[in-house]
Amino acid sequence: MNKALLLHDNIELPGLPLIQCVGFNFALLTVRYISNKLKETIMETIDKASNLAHEAIDELAKATSHAAEALDEKGLHLKYAEQRLLKNCKVYIRDNPASSIGIAIATGFLLSRLLSRR
Secondary structure (H helix, E strand, O other), X not given: OOHHHHHOOOOOOOOOOHHXXXXXXXXXXXXXXXXHHXXXXXXXXXXXXXXXXXXXXHHHHHHHHHHHHHHHXXXXXXXXXXXXXXXXXXXXXXXXXXXXXXXXXXXXXXXXXXXXXX
């Protein structure tokens, strides 16, 4: 306990015996001590909660960063897969022009039938 707290603000109450003044001062010091301890405990609890919140936010940021990196990687894989598919289609159309036209006509006919029913 802080010595300044013990020696500070002794209250003299006129008309009361010295023992009651000492008891009152002791009670006052006890209340101040408990108040200071409670304040310290509250501040420590707030600091711990703040640290936990910061750690949680840091972990969330890491997880978000990893998710973003994974999505970027998957996006690149999809982009390359699309490019390979487009290249394969171009090669097929170049190598088989007649069947490509037949497939296009059949696809157009089926799509027109499906969309005209709605």
